[in-house]
Amino acid sequence: MGNRSSLLLREEEIAQIQEETGFTPNQIERLYSRFTSLDRGDCGTLSREDFLRIPELAINPLGDRIVHAFFEEGCSDRVNFLQFMQVLAHFRPIKKGRDNKLNSREQKLKFAFKMYDLDNDDKISKDELLAILHMMVGANISEEQLTSIAERTILEADQNGDQMISFEEFCNALERTDVEQKMSIRFLN
Amino acid sequence: MALIWSVVSVSCSILVMPFLMFLLAIIFLASIGKSLGVRRLYVKMLLKIFEYGRENIEIAKKDRHTSCDNSENEDEDDVEGQRDKEKGSSNVTCHYLNHSNHMLHKMDRKLKNGVLANNSTSVISREDLILVPDPEQNYTSASTVNSEGDHTAVIHNFPRRRSFETLKREFELSDCLNFVKAGVEAIIEDQVTHRFEAEELKSWNLLTRTNLHYEFISWRLSFIWMVGFLMRYCFLLPVRVLICFIGTVWIVMAMLLIGLVPDGHMKRWLHKHAYLITFRILARSLSAIITVHNKQYMPSGGVCVANHTSPIDIVMLSTENCFSLIGQRHGGFLGILQRALARASPHIWFERSEVKDREAVAKRLRQHVSDPRNPPILIFPEGTCINNTSVMQFKKGSFEVGSVIYPVAIKYDPKFGDAFWNSSRYSMMQYLYLMMTSWAIVCDVWYLPPMYQQEGESAIDFANRVKSAIARQGGLVDLMWDGQLKRMKAKPEWKEKQQEEFSKRLKIDTKKQE
Numbered sequence: 098m099g100n101r102s103s104l105l106l107r108e109e110e111i112a113q114i115q116e117e118t119g120f121t122p123n124q125i126e127r128l129y130s131r132f133t134s135l136d137r138g139d140c141g142t143l144s145r146e147d148f149l150r151i152p153e154l155a156i157n158p159l160g161d162r163i164v165h166a167f168f169e170e171g172c173s174d175r176v177n178f179l180q181f182m183q184v185l186a187h188f189r190p191i192k193k194g195r196d197n198k199l200n201s202r203e204q205k206l207k208f209a210f211k212m213y214d215l216d217n218d219d220k221i222s223k224d225e226l227l228a229i230l231h232m233m234v235g236a237n238i239s240e241e242q243l244t245s246i247a248e249r250t251i252l253e254a255d256q257n258g259d260q261m262i263s264f265e266e267f268c269n270a271l272e273r274t275d276v277e278q279k280m281s282i283r284f285l286n
Numbered sequence: 287m288a289l290i291w292s293v294v295s296v297s298c299s300i301l302v303m304p305f306l307m308f309l310l311a312i313i314f315l316a317s318i319g320k321s322l323g324v325r326r327l328y329v330k331m332l333l334k335i336f337e338y339g340r341e342n343i344e345i346a347k348k349d350r351h352t353s354c355d356n357s358e359n360e361d362e363d364d365v366e367g368q369r370d371k372e373k374g375s376s377n378v379t380c381h382y383l384n385h386s387n388h389m390l391h392k393m394d395r396k397l398k399n400g401v402l403a404n405n406s407t408s409v410i411s412r413e414d415l416i417l418v419p420d421p422e423q424n425y426t427s428a429s430t431v432n433s434e435g436d437h438t439a440v441i442h443n444f445p446r447r448r449s450f451e452t453l454k455r456e457f458e459l460s461d462c463l464n465f466v467k468a469g470v471e472a473i474i475e476d477q478v479t480h481r482f483e484a485e486e487l488k489s490w491n492l493l494t495r496t497n498l499h500y501e502f503i504s505w506r507l508s509f510i511w512m513v514g515f516l517m518r519y520c521f522l523l524p525v526r527v528l529i530c531f532i533g534t535v536w537i538v539m540a541m542l543l544i545g546l547v548p549d550g551h552m553k554r555w556l557h558k559h560a561y562l563i564t565f566r567i568l569a570r571s572l573s574a575i576i577t578v579h580n581k582q583y584m585p586s587g588g589v590c591v592a593n594h595t596s597p598i599d600i601v602m603l604s605t606e607n608c609f610s611l612i613g614q615r616h617g618g619f620l621g622i623l624q625r626a627l628a629r630a631s632p633h634i635w636f637e638r639s640e641v642k643d644r645e646a647v648a649k650r651l652r653q654h655v656s657d658p659r660n661p662p663i664l665i666f667p668e669g670t671c672i673n674n675t676s677v678m679q680f681k682k683g684s685f686e687v688g689s690v691i692y693p694v695a696i697k698y699d700p701k702f703g704d705a706f707w708n709s710s711r712y713s714m715m716q717y718l719y720l721m722m723t724s725w726a727i728v729c730d731v732w733y734l735p736p737m738y739q740q741e742g743e744s745a746i747d748f749a750n751r752v753k754s755a756i757a758r759q760g761g762l763v764d765l766m767w768d769g770q771l772k773r774m775k776a777k778p779e780w781k782e783k784q785q786e787e788f789s790k791r792l793k794i795d796t797k798k799q800e
Contacts, residue, residue, distance in 0.1 A: 124409065127409045128409065128474065131409070131474060131475065134479070134480070134483070135479075148473065149775075150479070150775070151472050151473060151476050151478070151479055152419075152476070152478045152479070152767060152771050152776045152780075153416070153417050153468070153469075153472035153476045153477065153478065154469050154472045154473060154476070155775065155776035155780075155781070156417055156419060156776050156780040156781045156783075156784055157417055157465055157468060157469045157472065157781070157784065158465055158781060158784050158785050158788065159462060159465040159466060159469060160469055160781075162466075163465075163466060163469040163470060163473075184470075185470065185473075185474065188467070188470055208466075209460075209462065209463060209466065212462055212466055213459075213462070229462060230457070232785075233461070233462065233465070233785060233788050233789075234785050234788060234789040234792065235781075235782050235785030235786065235789070236782075236785075237785060237786050237789035237790075238789050238792065238794060242794045246456075246457045246792075246794070249456075250457060250458075250459060254459065262459075267459065270458075270459050271459060271460055274458075274460040274463075276460075276463075279460065279463040279464070279467060280463060280466070280467060282410050282467065282470065282471055282474065283410060283411045283413070284409060284410050285408055285409060285410060285411055
């Protein structure tokens with residue numbers, strides 16, 4: 098069956114991941130199974146193609162942006178299991194009274210902000226917003242209408258008048274949105 | 287040395303006669319289509335052993351690991367607990383998977399079973415947006431398939447069934463969150479990718495290939511496994527291979543001879559019986575236990591469609607009824623069978639290149655069906671093997687022939703042997719080897735009442751209707767995804783459909799100042 102790298106998940110690794118992300122050992126094992134099944138080449142890391150092989154992700158208008166979020170840290174184009182889990186940890190539901198390192202409301206908002214912020218300069222410009230709008234609507238809405246939508250959105254959210262949306266302005270704009278619900282995935286045990 | 291040799295030869299000669307009688311009995315029974323019920327008894331016994339094994343695993347787990355309901359419970363979800371009370375509680379899955387060491391020990395034939403098959407072993411609960419390739423279908427289809435038990439797929443799309451106008455709202459920054467969440471959920475668990483791998487079992491069936499964590503559980507279990515191993519490899523495998531060989535020789539010889547008979551009633555009669563005998567012998571070589579339901583709907587002509595799990599489906603269906611087959615020309619063992627069959631009766635085997643030429647194949651189909659003396663033609667509209675947990679998109683070609691469709695649903699019981707052929711992992715020979723070293727192949731076959739294309743119904747809608755009927759009967763998940771996704775990438779048009787759906791809901795400010 099070919100040369101397979103060691104894919105054993107040791108206790109220390111599980112403990113480390115549990116410490117950093119807050120997933121239970123059971124969930125970590127299930128997600129590890131998922132990780133290895135996506136890893137077609139059996140190399141212990143995932144590439145962008147591995148992600149986009151998932152049909153539901155490939156047809157998602159923001160699919161590329163979501164995949165990009167996994168590859169953000171570091172400069173290689175492969176993701177190992179720890180990085181994989183760290184990104185998924187953002188979507189754990191918030192538990193009161195627990196230490197929410199990666200899945201606090203602010204962390205979730207930061208993740209959403211990064212979807213818009215294409216060049217990582219901590220600001221959403223009009224062009225970036227336009228780009229995301231393009232991804233989401235395709236060719237179904239005309240350029241002028243999209244531009245007007247983008248301008249209106251920035252106008253509403255911009256508070257310091259620099260024609261860009263900073264992270265704080267973004268958080269303020271989403272104050273009334275139930276971010277916890279929209280950015281949390283219900284994990285079964 | 288000579289003594290040992292003489293002992294061996296004596297015992298062989300003693301055993302040879304009963305062995306030959308045993309073989310002959312099997313062949314004879316196959317010819318007349320009767321069964322002594324030995325295989326069913328065998329299966330009942332196996333079930334008891336599995337049950338014992340399951341309890342054993344549970345007990346061993348309790349001794350070694352802390353209980354599953356520890357303080358780390360993220361979400362108290364009682365959904366899992368309600369399911370599968372009779373097949374073993376979710377505790378078993380919990381314990382069975384709760385090995386913290388020794389993951390994924392690599393054995394040669396280990397199937398990558400780490401994927402999540404049906405809902406009861408899901409990691410997440412998906413309540414919101416699930417993207418599908420053709421969102422329009424969700425509005426027009428009358429039923430989102432609902433069956434009790436684990437095999438429900440309620441495909442949600444954007445907020446359900448309200449008129450668009452009331453839904454339209456202006457763009458907000460939070461609109462991307464739906465897509466993001468749907469995307470990450472798909473990364474964790476999606477509807478499609480695990481359909482191309484073997485189904486995950488709820489509890490171990492004493493085959494190494496399905497043991498996720500190759501780990502010592504208990505002495506008793508290992509002993510049972512050893513006994514099972516010896517029986518399967520040292521007794522069952524040689525017998526099965528021998529029977530299969532006899533079956534192949536029979537089909538080649540018989541079809542050759544029948545091919546020489548001039549066309550006519552005699553030839554068809556001979557062919558039908560030779561065909562049935564062949565497949566009954568081959569079914570026995572796999573220790574197949576087939577339960578047929580609703581025999582009254584068995585077709586004697588026309589087009590018969592079924593869900594596809596592996597070429598063995600043909601064997602399962604052909605023990606009762608004679609079919610004409612249509613499919614891609616293969617080499618190797620399958621090729622031998624194909625060529626043998628083609629000598630004595632009309633089958634349609636086409637080359638890969640011809641697949642693209644749908645017209646030619648459709649024409650031959652129509653010709654075949656228009657002659658009432660021809661046997662019914664068996665088609666697998668999915669076009670590829672799926673792992674028997676779901677039914678994927680039916681290609682419309684077979685539904686355009688304009689004939690009556692006789693649907694058949696086939697469901698295998700994976701506890702005794704997983705019949706799915708993962709063609710990217712195993713060749714035909716490897717697959718047969720796996721089949722013949724499993725416990726048995728147990729399946730249910732349901733013949734459904736014939737379905738007719740209605741006035742104004744397109745071939746695609748008709749195909750979907752037949753697909754849901756089959757899925758409902760077999761307890762399978764009804765998916766609209768294309769089975770070719772096994773090999774190909776998602777089409778860009780599907781993404782465009784999603785974009786279209788989203789833009790439909792955007793209220794655009796039409797007041798423009800120029």
